Amino acid sequence: MGDPKEAPSEKTRARKVKEGVKGVFYGMAAHGHVTAALRTRMYLEHLFMFITLGDMLGVPVIPPYYSLKILPYAVPNIKSWKQRVFRERDFTDQVF
């Protein structure tokens, strides 16, 4: 067995280079589009949460009966939703 502290083998180095090239290519071609799609989904989710659980903010958009029915599905998202919704945002955050 080789020493774990030994310098990385040719194979490991080649794999790292391949991963690096793939990463650069993905970053150039697609990363911006992926984050833009994630952001679009985030805004839609904000809207969904606001409509279904608006009571939490004092804005009862739909009757509480339906909100209660949706509650078990919405609960796992509440923490991250609050985190995103309450985050300070500025026009300079919208560049890309």
Next chain:
Amino acid sequence: MAGILETPFLWVIATIAIYAVAYWGYGKWIDRNIWRSDAKKTTPAHMYMDGVEYFPVSRYVLWGYQFKSVAALGPILGPFIGITYGWLPALIWIIGGNFFIGWLQDYGSMMLSVRKEGRSFGPITYEFTGAKGRTNLLAFVLFYLIIISAAFIALIAVFWNSFNGTTFVPTIGILVAGLLCGQLLYRVKMNVFAVTGIGLALVVLSLYLGTILPVKLPWGAWNVAVWGGICVLILYLAAILPTPTFIQPTNYLAFYPAYAAIILIIVGALATPFTNVTIQLPAGPFLNDPQGILGPIWPILFVAIACGAISGWHSLVSSSSSSKQLDLETDALPVGGGAMLSEGLLALASLIAYMVLTPLFVFGDGSAANPAHSNIAAWPVGAATLVAPILGIKATTAILTTFFGLVLVIYALTVQALVTRFFRLVAGETWGEGRFRALGNKHVATAVGLGVPWAFAVTGSWWALWLYFGGANQLLAGLAIMLITIHLAKVRARSRYSLVPAIFMVVTTLAALVWQTATFAYSVWAYLQNDKTWIIRNVRPPIQTDPNLLWAAIAINAVFVIIGAVLFAVGLSMAVRLFRSYSKSLAEARTRAPAAADGGTQEK
């Protein structure tokens, strides 16, 4: 084989070597001793991870993203004006500007945002200069976006009108292929590789169609105005439609030809000793524009070549999204600094594409048939000259010049689509409430954000717009470096390495804005003294050539005086606030216990 000194080869090698020193020498030193980046420190990407805006991304991915976000038309067309003073001053600025200022700004903006919990420049400006400072920044950015839009719309219109009309069909081809790819990807849920293959096949087909179906408008001097109108319509759709429908797939497809062109040119430049492509342009005349149009080398050269040496737009990108996805603090240097130095190489490649052409072809002779500073077809021809020998085809091959012409168009169009969307969002922020809330409406804001620039684009000279754009862009860079300097002063780190570049950029760009504004004001004054030569110099045909439209030339010059004066006033006001904040921060920091740039650890 051509003599190695006659080709651009040596300059490419020298620039790469100097950039290597900038990265591994100066860059590493600043990273270790001024910012003290720490791989063990939690970055905002981990601290606030939400999988949407904040999440850690590999440095390779982020480098690719950062490079793609900052590299556009600036490093290609800036050198076209810069070479007026000779290729050597342009090259020195691309090397020196990037070495001492460019990468420092991109990297510093990213580090500042990381140290400020991923916040972007708006909130940071608010923290350092108060509510008025942020409002000032907002006003400046609005004007800046209008000027960028005017310059880019003018260029797209002129590009479509040039190259024998061969670039319009491929542009529409990319847009249609983009729309189709968006539908295939998101609605049909087709595999991304298959979609890419179909999209690229359509791009190649549209390139071929462009060469056999050139589109030439029949309205003579009004052609550019009509092309500008078509461009505005496309941009309106891009700004209004959801991004996955239009901008996303179009930008994705456009990426392939745009980056293939960069790689081809750099390979072509490195192969020049073997392909016998030699430098044709003179290295000088250094101090002044021989045709007496642009002005002295300082400050004009430093605003003409923006991206590639330094650009304020990059500071917005670095502090907006990249800083929120930085895995380790130590990644800021390769991502921010590395991407900027790579963009310098793109500017170098563009400069070389001009260097291999004859002075007459590049500069014109000032006659009506071959006016000065108007041959923007120079870059595709220069690029084709470099690349044709390695592909084994003639430089005059229509498909090659069409390809490089298309690359120019798509660089401008894809960035302008994002700028228009950004303008709409900023307008919404500015006028969303209050008496002028109609201006915050998405359709009205987009119409204003395109209509006003279109009016500038079809009336003013593109180089006049470019210099205003460069002035505003470089001033934004100076202001961004001042924000970095204030932070360093607050944490008692050495700030002179950013203070000196910040002062240089602020003074130079304000001087450039004064020069430009004075040129337009002088043109109006000269007209009042019965000298009409100046007033028509700053406008484009048909206003330039039709004596009945002289009133329009006067109006445009007067409007440009106002634009320049407003940009100068807002920029100066912002600069004064930042310098005051810096001085206050220095005084406050002296009274506190010493701390390092990371804001916490005691200094050794």
